[in-house]
Amino acid sequence: MEEIKVYNTLTKEKEVFKPITPGEVKIYVCGVTPYNHPHIGNARPAVTWDIIRRYLEYIGYKVKFVQNFTDVDDKIINKANAEGTDWKTISDRYIDAYFKVMDALHVRRTDVYPRVSDHMDDIIHMVEELIKNGHAYVLGGDVYYDISTFKDYGKLSGRKVEDMLAGARIEVNDEKRNPGDFALWKAAKPGEPFWESPWGKGRPGWHIECSAMSTHYLGNTIDFHGGGSDLIFPHHENEIAQSEGCTGCHFVNYWLHNGFITINSEKMSKSLNNFFLVKDVLEKYSGDALRFFLLSTHYRSPLDFSDDRLEEAEKNMDKLKDVI
Numbered sequence: 645m646e647e648i649k650v651y652n653t654l655t656k657e658k659e660v661f662k663p664i665t666p667g668e669v670k671i672y673v674c675g676v677t678p679y680n681h682p683h684i685g686n687a688r689p690a691v692t693w694d695i696i697r698r699y700l701e702y703i704g705y706k707v708k709f710v711q712n713f714t715d716v717d718d719k720i721i722n723k724a725n726a727e728g729t730d731w732k733t734i735s736d737r738y739i740d741a742y743f744k745v746m747d748a749l750h751v752r753r754t755d756v757y758p759r760v761s762d763h764m765d766d767i768i769h770m771v772e773e774l775i776k777n778g779h780a781y782v783l784g785g786d787v788y789y790d791i792s793t794f795k796d797y798g799k800l801s802g803r804k805v806e807d808m809l810a811g812a813r814i815e816v817n818d819e820k821r822n823p824g825d826f827a828l829w830k831a832a833k834p835g836e837p838f839w840e841s842p843w844g845k846g847r848p849g850w851h852i853e854c855s856a857m858s859t860h861y862l863g864n865t866i867d868f869h870g871g872g873s874d875l876i877f878p879h880h881e882n883e884i885a886q887s888e889g890c891t892g893c894h895f896v897n898y899w900l901h902n903g904f905i906t907i908n909s910e911k912m913s914k915s916l917n918n919f920f921l922v923k924d925v926l927e928k929y930s931g932d933a934l935r936f937f938l939l940s941t942h943y944r945s946p947l948d949f950s951d952d953r954l955e956e957a958e959k960n961m962d963k964l965k966d967v968i
């Protein structure tokens with residue numbers, strides 16, 4: 645089989661890809677939280693991994709590809725409360741919306757799209773194992789991961805445990821052993837959806853789902869794990885701590901992260917009002933043109949989105965079609 649090289653965020657080097665099982669590739673990519681229509685930042689990893697997957701298949705690999713939906717999340721619950729409906733109605737609606745625009749971008753479906761709500765048993769089992777292994781502790785109805793117990797914590801992001809402060813996405817609980825300890829399980833607040841667990845009614849923290857679902861479908865060690873570079877810390881760092889702390893096996897051989905999308909050279913953000921939804925872009929440009937544009941820059945580099953560049957992509961796409 646053709647030799648390929650990939651840049652691995654874990655080693656910070658370009659490495660020759662060696663599959664765990666000859667002829668096969670196991671891929672897990674972090675998916676979206678379905679609380680709104682997908683924005684173009686969601687389209688980039690989808691198109692990038694569609695190409696990587698198609699290429700691996702083209703050179704002869706049998707690919708197993710898993711991408712999750714985070715269908716249990718504060719943003720979904722808030723939206724459901726605002727609309728006076730339940731979380732499932734919201735997540736189902738935006739999962740449909742996700743498939744609709746990804747189909748327009750010719751992104752082939754992955755083999756499985758697991759949802760957090762379908763994997764509570766796997767998640768609870770993994771948290772129980774982490775408590776047994778001494779990596780996690782119970783605090784009231786919550787369970788936290790003690791990052792000081794995992795000697796390799798920080799190996800992906802390059803952060804040092806001693807420098808770690810409570811981040812914005814980490815709930816602050818003064819009784820935690822270390823400020824960087826993160827929630828594996830959270831006690832349910834009134835009015836929230838909940839699941840029964842050995843620690844009472846609650847729901848999982850954000851990071852544990854990917855460790856649990858990756859292990860469920862692909863085994864303890866996988867070939868590729870992907871996602872946006874904004875997920876390196878804390879999400880992927882925490883996935884490593886959870887998975888390796890639970891199974892004792894090396895979790896991921898090659899970590900691949902795609903770059904950010906900027907809008908007219910500015911960071912995309914809701915507050916700057918430059919947050920582009922894929923469905924709105926597709927009203928002006930074809931799916932082929934948007935896909936062509938997303939692939940016009942190396943996946944690790946930042947990609948600048950502007951009408952000029954989209955128009956250019958549309959023209960180039962038309963030229964290609966004429967030639968064909």
Ligand SMILES: [Zn+2]
Pocket residue numbers: 673674675854879
């Ligand atoms: Zn994830």
